[in-house]
Amino acid sequence: MIPVNEPLILEKEMEYVNEALKTGWISSEGKFIKEFEQRFASYVNRKQGIAVDNGTNALILALRALDMPEGSEVIIPSFTIISCALACVYNNLIPVFVDSEADTWNMDISKIEEKITDKTRAIMIVHIYGHPVDADKILPIAKKHNLYVIEDFAEAIGSEYKGVRCGNLGDISCASFYANKVITTGEGGMCLTDNEELDKRLRQLKNLSFVPERRFVHYNLGFNFRMTNIQAAIGLAQTERIEESVKKKIWIGKTYNRLLKPLEEQKVIKLPVEKEWAKNTYWMYGVVLNSAPGLDAQEAMKRLAEKGIQTRPFFYPMHTQPVFEEFPWFRKESLPVSENISKYGFYLPSGLTLTEEQIVKVIKCIKEVLI
Numbered sequence: 240m241i242p243v244n245e246p247l248i249l250e251k252e253m254e255y256v257n258e259a260l261k262t263g264w265i266s267s268e269g270k271f272i273k274e275f276e277q278r279f280a281s282y283v284n285r286k287q288g289i290a291v292d293n294g295t296n297a298l299i300l301a302l303r304a305l306d307m308p309e310g311s312e313v314i315i316p317s318f319t320i321i322s323c324a325l326a327c328v329y330n331n332l333i334p335v336f337v338d339s340e341a342d343t344w345n346m347d348i349s350k351i352e353e354k355i356t357d358k359t360r361a362i363m364i365v366h367i368y369g370h371p372v373d374a375d376k377i378l379p380i381a382k383k384h385n386l387y388v389i390e391d392f393a394e395a396i397g398s399e400y401k402g403v404r405c406g407n408l409g410d411i412s413c414a415s416f417y418a419n420k421v422i423t424t425g426e427g428g429m430c431l432t433d434n435e436e437l438d439k440r441l442r443q444l445k446n447l448s449f450v451p452e453r454r455f456v457h458y459n460l461g462f463n464f465r466m467t468n469i470q471a472a473i474g475l476a477q478t479e480r481i482e483e484s485v486k487k488k489i490w491i492g493k494t495y496n497r498l499l500k501p502l503e504e505q506k507v508i509k510l511p512v513e514k515e516w517a518k519n520t521y522w523m524y525g526v527v528l529n530s531a532p533g534l535d536a537q538e539a540m541k542r543l544a545e546k547g548i549q550t551r552p553f554f555y556p557m558h559t560q561p562v563f564e565e566f567p568w569f570r571k572e573s574l575p576v577s578e579n580i581s582k583y584g585f586y587l588p589s590g591l592t593l594t595e596e597q598i599v600k601v602i603k604c605i606k607e608v609l610i
């Protein structure tokens with residue numbers, strides 16, 4: 240079986256983890272936390288990085304730190320992971336869903352303004368599967384309507400927008416270091432910001448809202464979202480090699496592009512794009528089947544699994560999630576592009592351990608299954 244993802248863990252990670260273990264610094268105190276925060280923040284050119292225990296909690300923390308009035312609306316793409324919507328719901332905010340672009344699969348910027356009301360306070364931008372959103376189009380909309388921008392770049396570590404690394408847009412950016420992300424700490428995440436006040440708030444909120452003046456006195460409701468020094472030890476080693484990992488991802492993406500081009504020309508599938516202003520890191524290499532009777536992503540994935548190729552379906556749109564139907568803000572709407580890519584899209588093995596031989600086998604199986 241060729242796995243959809245396998246994390247790449249090398250000697251350096253073991254060396255640092257051993258050091259954490261041997262010195263007894265196994266909680267969220269310890270030198271690797273600071274070093275990892277600084278090293279990763281400097282990679283994305285942010286002043287501050289605040290390490291947390293996962294990417295979902297990074298988003299929850301970011302929205303909490305922005306302290307928007309209850310019932311405020313936050314614009315998010317419908318086509319994303321549920322973490323983005325949960326971050327709104329758990330902060331008593333209302334997620335407002337926007338359809339996707341058919342080529343980049345990112346939120347359709349031309350559909351944002353029609354969703355803005357007098358309750359809108361923020362836009363959450365999410366770079367999907369490694370392709371950056373068009374920041375020069377989206378940031379002016381946020382500015383015009385006086386909205387916060389939260390950037391979820393969990394899938395775009397190393398991706399660039401007009402030469403600027405993702406993770407550098409908006410008031411707070413959020414990363415995930417889950418095992419399938421470009422760098423991993425097993426489970427983990429980070430909030431990043433250039434704003435000193437937000438940095439202070441994020442650090443307090445993630446640590447039970449302890450204050451320095453008097454321990455165990457609290458002025459705010461906090462969380463325990465702390466990352467451990469052991470996780471940060473892995474993260475530091477991973478960050479030291481990040482350029483190589485990003486290069487490998489791009490190599491995987493471009494290799495798939497080259498070998499799958501004929502299938503796209505035959506109109507069997509659509510491949511990911513890379514706009515002229517973008518550096519796509521192809522975090523996960525997704526393809527979308529051209530709608531054909533009897534063959535959707537579920538069926539194609541089943542047939543590939545029978546041949547030993549593990550894949551994953553695309554996201555399921557937030558505006559069709561059963562769990563949200565009971566909420567008073569839920570509205571039945573049709574966002575056709577996200578519904579279509581969700582039905583016909585899936586992603587191929589894309590992990591950092593993938594070999595050229597494996598890619599060739601994946602392509603061979605895809606051809607057998609699709610034509």
Ligand SMILES: *Cc1c(COP(=O)(O)O)cnc(C)c1O
Binds near residue numbers: 394416427
């Ligand atoms: C992975 C991911 C997250 C959530 O990260 P976890 O660490 O798994 O909680 C959030 N947003 C996006 C876009 C992701 O891909």
